[in-house]
Amino acid sequence: MALLVLLATVAGGAQQLGYREVTDEVGRRVPVPATIRRLVSLAPSLTETVFALGADRLLVGVTDYCDYPPEAAAKPRVGGIVNPSIERIAALQPDLVLASLAANRRETVNAVERLGIPVYVTGARSVEGVLDSMRRLAELLGLAERGEALLGELRTTLDAVNQRLAGRAPRRVLFIVWEEPLISVGRDTFLADALRRAGAESVIETGQDWPRLNLEEVLKLQPEFLVFADAQPDAAARVLAGLRQRRGWRYLEAVQQQRVAVISDAVNRPSPRLVEAIEQLARQLHPEAFAPGAPTPRGLR
Amino acid sequence: MKLTRKRLILTCGALTLALLMAVLLSLKLGAVPISIGDFFLSLGRAVLRGDELPSEYRLFVFEIRLPRILLGVLVGAALAVAGAGFQALLRNPLADPYVLGVSSGAALGAILSLAVAGRASVATPLAAFAGALASIAAVYFLGQREGQLDSFTLLLAGIICASFLSAVIMFLMTTLAGQHLRGMAFWLMGDLSAPAPVPLGWLFIVLALAVGAIYTTAADLNLLLSGEQEALHLGVEVGRVKLVVYLASSVLTGLAVSVSGAIGYVGLLVPHAIRMLFGSDYRLLLPATALGGAIVVVLADTLARTVVAPTELPPGAVTAMAGAPFFIYLLRRRLE
Numbered sequence A: 001m002a003l004l005v006l007l008a009t010v011a012g013g014a015q016q017l018g019y020r021e022v023t024d025e026v027g028r029r030v031p032v033p034a035t036i037r038r039l040v041s042l043a044p045s046l047t048e049t050v051f052a053l054g055a056d057r058l059l060v061g062v063t064d065y066c067d068y069p070p071e072a073a074a075k076p077r078v079g080g081i082v083n084p085s086i087e088r089i090a091a092l093q094p095d096l097v098l099a100s101l102a103a104n105r106r107e108t109v110n111a112v113e114r115l116g117i118p119v120y121v122t123g124a125r126s127v128e129g130v131l132d133s134m135r136r137l138a139e140l141l142g143l144a145e146r147g148e149a150l151l152g153e154l155r156t157t158l159d160a161v162n163q164r165l166a167g168r169a170p171r172r173v174l175f176i177v178w179e180e181p182l183i184s185v186g187r188d189t190f191l192a193d194a195l196r197r198a199g200a201e202s203v204i205e206t207g208q209d210w211p212r213l214n215l216e217e218v219l220k221l222q223p224e225f226l227v228f229a230d231a232q233p234d235a236a237a238r239v240l241a242g243l244r245q246r247r248g249w250r251y252l253e254a255v256q257q258q259r260v261a262v263i264s265d266a267v268n269r270p271s272p273r274l275v276e277a278i279e280q281l282a283r284q285l286h287p288e289a290f291a292p293g294a295p296t297p298r299g300l301r
Numbered sequence B: 001m002k003l004t005r006k007r008l009i010l011t012c013g014a015l016t017l018a019l020l021m022a023v024l025l026s027l028k029l030g031a032v033p034i035s036i037g038d039f040f041l042s043l044g045r046a047v048l049r050g051d052e053l054p055s056e057y058r059l060f061v062f063e064i065r066l067p068r069i070l071l072g073v074l075v076g077a078a079l080a081v082a083g084a085g086f087q088a089l090l091r092n093p094l095a096d097p098y099v100l101g102v103s104s105g106a107a108l109g110a111i112l113s114l115a116v117a118g119r120a121s122v123a124t125p126l127a128a129f130a131g132a133l134a135s136i137a138a139v140y141f142l143g144q145r146e147g148q149l150d151s152f153t154l155l156l157a158g159i160i161c162a163s164f165l166s167a168v169i170m171f172l173m174t175t176l177a178g179q180h181l182r183g184m185a186f187w188l189m190g191d192l193s194a195p196a197p198v199p200l201g202w203l204f205i206v207l208a209l210a211v212g213a214i215y216t217t218a219a220d221l222n223l224l225l226s227g228e229q230e231a232l233h234l235g236v237e238v239g240r241v242k243l244v245v246y247l248a249s250s251v252l253t254g255l256a257v258s259v260s261g262a263i264g265y266v267g268l269l270v271p272h273a274i275r276m277l278f279g280s281d282y283r284l285l286l287p288a289t290a291l292g293g294a295i296v297v298v299l300a301d302t303l304a305r306t307v308v309a310p311t312e313l314p315p316g317a318v319t320a321m322a323g324a325p326f327f328i329y330l331l332r333r334r335l336e
Helices: A002-007 A044-052 A069-074 A088-089 A104-113 A129-138 A144-165 A190-197 A215-221 A238-246 A273-285 B005-028 B036-049 B057-091 B101-118 B123-142 B149-175 B179-191 B200-215 B216-223 B228-233 B238-260 B264-278 B282-306 B316-336
Strands: A019-023 A030-035 A039-041 A060-061 A096-100 A118-122 A169-175 A198-202 A225-230 A260-264
Touching: A002 A225, A030 A088, A030 A118, A030 B149, A039 A044, A044 A060, A044 A069, A044 A096, A069 A088, A088 A104, A096 A104, A104 A118, A104 B238, A118 B057, A129 A144, A129 A273, A144 A273, A169 A215, A169 B264, A169 B282, A190 A198, A190 A273, A190 B216, A190 B238, A215 B057, A215 B316, A225 A238, A225 B149, A238 B179, B005 B036, B005 B057, B036 B057, B057 B200, B057 B238, B101 B123, B101 B149, B101 B238, B123 B238, B149 B264, B200 B238, B200 B282, B216 B228, B216 B238, B216 B282, B228 B238, B264 B316, B282 B316
Parallel strands: A039 A060, A039 A096, A096 A118, A169 A198, A169 A225, A225 A260
Antiparallel strands: A019 A030
16 A cells, blocks of 8 residues: 555656556556546546535536435436446546545547546555545645645544444444345455455455355354445335344344344445445444443544 | 156256255355355244344345345246247247247336336336236237248247337437436346346246246147147147147237246257156156256356345346357267
8 A cells, every 4th residue: 555655656757748657546656736626536436425525516427326415416427337438538638547446447448548637546445445546636636735635534433333333343244335245245345345444354254346145144144234235225124124034044043133223325336435434334333332321432523 | 768766756857956955055156155054053043943043144044145146046947937938839939929029018017117217116117027918918919820820920920029029129218318318228138136127926926827837838849849730630639739828928028028038048058958858748748958057047146146246237148148158068068
C-alpha cells in the first residue's frame, strides 16, 4: 500500500506539459491533466464519492445505474456499467474517466484509453482500501482538504463503532447475496471486510469473490445471524416470513430465533455510505453495545 | 440385436439398480456424511416402533438431500427422454431438448418474473413453465406445412424462435440487470438446490404421463427410423406420432427447465450413449434413457455439491465436463 502511495506521487517531467503521471489502484500509469474540468464516472460508487467530495459540478457523465444521491440521475447518461456507450463518453469530451475494477470491464477501459482519454481505475478490496481510494480521488481532483474532512467524518464513525465493539466476540454471520441458488461473499471482498468492521465474521472462508454455497454447509455451520442487503430498510419481517416457509432454511437457528439483519444496499457499493451501512449492521448485531446504558467510548460523541 | 422381453427386463433392472446405487451414494455424501446403514436402521425403528427419527436424518436426508435427489431424477429422466424424442422426431442426431426454443422460452419467462418481482419467488418457475408452453405453441404453429408437422420446417422454426428468444434475453439482461443479474445467470446455468414450487408428486405424474405417451409410439418410432415414406407404407400414422412425440417431449423439457434452469448435454448425450450400449429399439431405448438420464443428473449434482465444498458448481458444468469425454470414448469404441 505504501508503495502504491509513493508511486502515485507527482512525476516531475510530465507536469511541465500540464499533465502529471499517476499510478492508479490496479497499477496502470495514467497521465492526468493538472486541472480536471470534465469528469465521467463509470460506476455508482464512484459517482457517490464524487458527490460526497462536493465535486459534482465536474461530473459531465454518469451511468444509468448512478441513482444516489438523487441529483446524480439528472446528469447526462453514458449507458450501463458493463456496456457503456464509448461514443457518448467520447462526445462528452472528459479529461478524465473514473472506472472501478469490480464493476467495469477491462475492454471498456481499453476502448476509452485508445481515444486518448485517461482512465483512472479504483480497486479497493477492504474498507481501509475504500477510504484510501476516496483520499486518492480527492487528491486527483485537487480537493485534498475536502477529502481529509470527509475521511475524518467517516473514520470518526468507524472508530466509534470499533470502540463500542471492543472486547465483544464477533457474531458468526452469513451474508446472503442471492437465495436460490445461495450466493455469499468471499474473504477478499470489501464486503467481507465491512462485516468484520461491524463486529461480524463470515462463516464461509473462501477465495472466490461470489461463492455459490451448499445449504447443507450453512446448516452445519449454523451462523448466528443472516445478513441481507435490501433497498427497503423494513424488509426484515418480509424476508424472515419467506425463510420460515422454505425447506431447509427453516432449520437454521438464525431463522428460528429471528436473527436476520437487513442493512441498506449501500453496503454493496464501495462508497462513503458504506460506513453508514457498517454502523447499521453493528447496531443490529450487537444491540447491547449501542443501548442507552452502554458505556460511551471516551472522547467520542 | 433382437429385443426380447428378457433383455428388456434385465437391462431396465440393471439400470434401476444403478440408479438406486447413485441415489444412496448421493444421500451419503455431503457436508455432514450420513451412514446409510445407520440411517436405515433408525428409519426402520421409526416406522416399526414409532421411535423418533434423529434430527440429523430428518434435516439432512428428508429436508435437503432427498428432495434434491428426487428433483435430479425427475429432471434427468425428463431431459433424456425429451432428447430421445426430439432426435426421433427431427431425425437429427444433434437434436436436444433445447433445440426447439423451449428452454429459451422458459428462461425468458423466469427472467421476466425476476425483473417484475425483484427477487426469486414461487412465481419464477411457474413463469418459466408458462414461457415454455408459449414457445411450444408458437413453434408448433410455425412448424406446420400443409396442415402437418414437417420435421425440417419444425427444426427451422424452433431454431429461429430459440435465437429470437435468446436475443430478447440478452436485451433484458443488459438493460435490467443490476444485482439480479447474478441470480439470473446462475438460473441459466442450471440449479437443483431450489425447491420445486408444486409438490414433487405432481411433477412425477406429469413425467409419467409424458413418457408414457411417447412410449405408446415406440413401435412406430422404430419404423420411422427407416424413413417417413416407408413408415407410411407400413401403416404408421406419421402425423399423429409426430404430434404426440412433439407435445410430450416439449412438456418434458418445459417441466425440467422450469424447476432446474437449463442443464445441458443430458438430453443430447444420454440417448446416444444408451443407443450405443443397448441398441436403438425405442421400446428399450425410452425406459433405459429415462433411467440413464436420472443416473447422470443425480451423480452430476452429487459431484457439483461436493467437489468444491463448501461452494457448489452448476450441475450443467459437471454433466458437460464429465459427459463429453465419456461420449467420445463410446463413439471411438463403436468405430473400432
